[in-house]
Every structure is written in structure tokens, then in C-alpha cells.
Amino acid sequence: MNPFQNSWRRLENLFNAPFGQALNPWYHLGAVIYFLFWVVVVSGIYLYIFYRTGVNEAYQTVEELTHDQPYAGGVMRSLHRYASDGIVVAMLLHMLRNFIYGRFHGFRWFSWVTGVLLIWLVYICGINGYWMVWDRMAQFVAVATTEWFDWLPLFSEPLARNFLFQGNVSDRFINMLSFIHITLPLVLLLFMWVHTKRMNNAETYPPQSLAVGTLLALLVLSLIKPALSHAKADLSLVPETIRLDWFYLGPYPLIYAWSPGAVWALVGGITLLLLAVPWLLKPRTRTPVAEVHLDNCNGCERCFNDCPYSAILMQPREDGRPYLLQPVVDPKLCASCGICVGACPSSMPFRHQELVSGIELPDKLLRVQRADTDHALDGLRGNARVMVFGCDRAYDVRALQSDEVAALSLPCIGMLPPAFTDYALRDARADGVLIAGCRECDCQYRLGIQWTEQRLAREREPKLRQRVPLQRIETCWAGPLDKKRVHTALSALRARISQMPRESFGEEREL
Numbered sequence: 001m002n003p004f005q006n007s008w009r010r011l012e013n014l015f016n017a018p019f020g021q022a023l024n025p026w027y028h029l030g031a032v033i034y035f036l037f038w039v040v041v042v043s044g045i046y047l048y049i050f051y052r053t054g055v056n057e058a059y060q061t062v063e064e065l066t067h068d069q070p071y072a073g074g075v076m077r078s079l080h081r082y083a084s085d086g087i088v089v090a091m092l093l094h095m096l097r098n099f100i101y102g103r104f105h106g107f108r109w110f111s112w113v114t115g116v117l118l119i120w121l122v123y124i125c126g127i128n129g130y131w132m133v134w135d136r137m138a139q140f141v142a143v144a145t146t147e148w149f150d151w152l153p154l155f156s157e158p159l160a161r162n163f164l165f166q167g168n169v170s171d172r173f174i175n176m177l178s179f180i181h182i183t184l185p186l187v188l189l190l191f192m193w194v195h196t197k198r199m200n201n202a203e204t205y206p207p208q209s210l211a212v213g214t215l216l217a218l219l220v221l222s223l224i225k226p227a228l229s230h231a232k233a234d235l236s237l238v239p240e241t242i243r244l245d246w247f248y249l250g251p252y253p254l255i256y257a258w259s260p261g262a263v264w265a266l267v268g269g270i271t272l273l274l275l276a277v278p279w280l281l282k283p284r285t286r287t288p289v290a291e292v293h294l295d296n297c298n299g300c301e302r303c304f305n306d307c308p309y310s311a312i313l314m315q316p317r318e319d320g321r322p323y324l325l326q327p328v329v330d331p332k333l334c335a336s337c338g339i340c341v342g343a344c345p346s347s348m349p350f351r352h353q354e355l356v357s358g359i360e361l362p363d364k365l366l367r368v369q370r371a372d373t374d375h376a377l378d379g380l381r382g383n384a385r386v387m388v389f390g391c392d393r394a395y396d397v398r399a400l401q402s403d404e405v406a407a408l409s410l411p412c413i414g415m416l417p418p419a420f421t422d423y424a425l426r427d428a429r430a431d432g433v434l435i436a437g438c439r440e441c442d443c444q445y446r447l448g449i450q451w452t453e454q455r456l457a458r459e460r461e462p463k464l465r466q467r468v469p470l471q472r473i474e475t476c477w478a479g480p481l482d483k484k485r486v487h488t489a490l491s492a493l494r495a496r497i498s499q500m501p502r503e504s505f506g507e508e509r510e511l
């Protein structure tokens with residue numbers, strides 16, 4: 001077990017008590033960033049209605065917004081600032097979390113690399129925003145930024161010269177700033193879309209209560225500590241005391257404490273290192289990716305719809321069978337999670353002939369899964385016998401094994417076709433089935449829990465058969481450290497099934 005991951009998990013688990021798993025903000029950081037972005041956009045539109053571009057007007061209108069309408073313009077301004085700060089915090093935590101859980105290599109390199117570009121874009125947008133107020137902080141940021149850029153051999157004339165005298169800054173300059181401040185967030189949004197493009201069903205809206213809670217927290221902060229301007233910019237003076245926004249402007253003092261070149265080395269070095277992370281820290285072995293078996297595929301598209309990383313494409317059929325489409329797996333995108341196997345209608349343990357599904361993981365063949373299930377079921381004894389299906393990334397269900405409990409672990413719980421639950425219960429080979437996976441909303445392969453719940457609730461294909469009694473099934477979403485949660489779920493299930501008469505439902509067999 002990775003000690004960093006476990007410490008991080010413990011930290012995240014602390015939030016499960018007040019928020020519950022479903023609303024734990026750690027599990028929704030990407031969606032929270034999206035939400036904060038929309039808060040910034042809406043508050044920005046309000047500010048823009050009153051904002052006038054001009055050296056004097058810019059400062060004046062921001063002051064009027066802050067002081068003449070504190071409960072509208074003032075709150076909107078503060079919301080705009082604090083939601084922007086929130087984006088930085090949530091983004092850096094989202095990056096750290098993906099890093100600690102090793103979610104950056106292989107098929108995930110694209111999300112990681114576009115994420116690093118997003119950091120730059122977020123910072124550029126935020127820093128540009130500070131210029132818009134044209135107060136002493138804007139003056140400091142303008143001068144420091146241009147001096148920083150002047151270190152690069154890009155410009156024939158030093159940019160910082162534009163801020164030497166009061167008259168150097170014109171209305172046209174503020175106009176240009178304002179144009180940039182509208183264009184950049186659009187570019188940011190485009191990159192946010194690109195960032196999640198390879199993910200099926202990416203979570204870009206947090207759960208409603210989390211969104212409302214976040215907005216309320218920002219509102220309270222805006223009322224308690226409204227965002228205020230410094231004095232109006234005056235290029236004839238050197239700003240003395242500046243209340244820096246450390247979230248965006250943290251590295252700025254280093255430009256003077258060290259040198260512009262040293263700050264370029266720091267920022268450039270960190271960026272290059274981050275960009276290289278997927279290749280520097282890639283695991284030595286690669287798990288085999290999903291393979292299609294056209295003989296058992298009817299082109300139903302379920303695997304295509306369920307794949308969390310859009311690794312499957314449906315293409316015109318080439319094997320002469322009377323179906324329109326066939327799935328094709330892109331090995332570069334496949335996470336080897338097996339969710340497609342759980343989705344395929346051919347993943348039927350009841351079949352008498354050799355069991356091969358339409359799509360399979362070569363190192364986790366379905367016939368082996370069935371043989372292991374048979375073996376586990378045959379060994380069960382007692383009056384509350386439970387078959388547990390778990391996930392390699394979650395709590396290790398093999399620790400639950402006893403005479404009355406058999407356990408099988410899969411790469412992702414989404415790999416479990418609902419028919420396996422039916423298979424374990426139908427001839428009363430087990431009295432109950434416990435289905436366990438990662439913490440709710442924190443599936444290692446994003447959609448495994450969601451699809452499993454929908455399949456068991458008979459809302460998504462392949463649906464659990466109507467004949468299977470739901471009272472005999474328990475689900476439990478628990479991370480590697482959540483021993484108590486799994487044991488509680490197992491005890492609850494065993495207490496329930498021990499009260500139920502043993503039953504088998506029918507002799508009908510599928511071929």
C-alpha cells in the first residue's frame with residue numbers, strides 16, 4: 001500500500017463525516033472548478049455592465065460598484081475575486097490528488113498535460129483581472145509583469161517603459177485590457193472542454209447541494225470581507241504597501257527578491273517537470289487492454305456507451321455477420337478497467353458452451369471469472385452464505401473470506417455483469433451477494449459505481465433480472481481503509497438473509 005495515498009485517503013475520509021461520501025468535495029474537485037468558473041462569469045458580466053474603460057473611469061466605476069451598491073456590485077465584485085481564488089485552490093488540489101493517486105500516466109496523459117496548460121491559463125486570466133481595476137496593486141502587477149517579461153529576449157523596447165510616466169497609460173490601453181479579459185476566459189473554457197473531451201460523461205456540474213453550499217460560503221465571505229481597491233494608480237509614485245492576493249500573485253515578490261531570470265527558471269522548470277510527469281513516473285508494466293471477440297458481438301454499442309475513457313469506437317461491420325456495427329478498442333486510451341465486459345450482453349455465466357464475451361480483458365477472462373465464482377460458491381457453508389464481489393482498487397474483500405463468505409476481486413466493480421449476481425443466487429448457491437467498490441463518487445475508473453448501481457436498479461443495460469430478489473443484495477462503497485464500513489454492510493446483509501427462507505428461482509437455463 002502506498003503510504004502517501006493512505007495519508008491522503010485519511011484526510012479525505014475526515015470530510016465523509018460532515019459531508020457524506022456523495023457530497024465529499026474532494027471527490028468533485030473538477031466539477032467544483034467548473035462551478036466556480038461559472039460564478040466568475042456571471043459576476044463578471046454584472047461588473048462589466050457598469051465598468052467603463054478609461055484610465056480614470058476604470059478605477060472610478062469599480063469604486064462606485066464597491067461603495068455605492070455594496071449589496072449588489074460590491075458582493076458581485078467580491079464573488080468574482082473569491083471564486084477566482086477558489087479556482088486556484090481547487091485546481092491545485094485536483095492536480096495534487098490526481099498525482100497522489102497516480103492518475104496521470106498511460107491513457108490519462110492527455111488530461112494531465114492539458115491540465116498543466118490550464119494552470120497557465122487560469123493564472124493569466126486572474127493576473128490580467130487585477131490590471132482592470134487600475135489601482136496601486138494593478139500598477140505594481142503591471143510594472144512587475146513587464147519587468148519580468150523584459151528579461152526574455154523578445155522585445156526590442158522594454159515593455160516596462162510603458163509604465164514610467166503617468167501619461168503613458170491611455171484609455172486605449174485599458175480598452176485592450178478589457179478585451180483581453182473577456183477573450184481569455186473563453187479560451188480557458190475551450191481548454192476546459194478539451195481537458196475532459198476524452199472522458200465519457202465527465203462530471204462538469206457538482207451535486208446541487210455542494211454547488212449551493214459553495215455559493216453560500218462565497219457569499220458569506222464576500223459580506224464579511226468585501227474585496228476593496230487600493231488607491232488609484234499613480235505612475236509617479238512607487239506603491240509602498242500592497243495587500244497581495246497570494247493565490248495569484250504569490251510569486252511576484254520573488255521577481256525582486258531574486259531576479260526575473262530566477263523566477264522564469266522556477267516557473268519554467270516546474271512547468272516542464274509537470275509536463276514530463278506522465279513519462280517520468282510511468283509504471284514498468286502495462287496491463288493488457290480490452291479485446292473484441294466479434295463471434296460473440298451483436299454490435300449493440302453498450303460497451304461503447306459505458307467505456308469511461310471513450311476508448312471504444314463503433315465502426316462498420318467487417319466480418320460479414322448481419323449487424324451494422326462492430327466495436328474497435330483504441331489501445332492507447334484503454335484503462336483495462338473491464339467496465340465494457342460488465343456491459344456486454346454476451347457476458348452470461350449461465351451459458352453451457354465455452355464462455356467468451358463480445359469484449360474481454362485477456363488477463364481476466366470471463367470464463368476464469370466464472371470458474372472462480374463456481375469454486376468460491378461450492379466452498380460456502382452455513383445459513384447466511386454470502387458471495388462478495390469487490391474491486392482491486394477498493395477495500396480488499398478477500399480479507400472477508402470465511403466458511404460462510406466467499407470473495408472475488410475484479411479490476412473495477414463495473415466489470416461485474418449483473419448476471420453474476422443472478423448466477424450466485426438463482427440455485428441458492430449463496431443466500432446473499434455483497435457488491436463492493438471504491439468510495440462513492442470516487443471510482444478509480446470514474447463510472448464503475450454509477451453503472452453498477454444503475455444496472456442493479458434495472459435502469460441501465462444489462463439490467464439485473466426481475467426475478468432476483470433485491471433484499472438479498474447489498475452494495476458497499478468503501479476505500480482500502482474503510483474496513484468498518486464493509487464489515488457493517490456484510491453484517492447487515494447476513495442479518496437480513498438469515499431471516500429469509502432459502503429459495504431458488506426456477507430451472508430455466510440460458511444457452
Ligand code: HEM
Binds near residue numbers: 203
Ligand atoms: C481549470 C482547471 C481544471 C478543470 C476545470 C478540470 C476539470 C476536470 C474534470 C471535470 C475532470 C473529470 C472528472 C470526472 O468526471 O471524473 C478532470 C479530470 C482530470 N483532471 Fe482536471 N481540471 C482542471 C485542472 C487540472 C490540472 C491542473 C490537472 C493536472 C495537471 C488536471 C488533471 C486531471 C486528470 C489527470 C484527470 C483525469 C482523472 C481520471 O481519469 O480519473 N486537471 N478535470
Ligand code: SF4
Binds near residue numbers: 308309310333340341
Ligand atoms: S477496459 Fe475500460 S477503458 Fe478499456 S475499452 Fe473497456 S471500458 Fe474502455
Ligand code: SF4
Binds near residue numbers: 302343344358
Ligand atoms: S457490448 Fe458486447 S455485444 Fe455490444 S457492441 Fe460491445 S462487444 Fe459487442
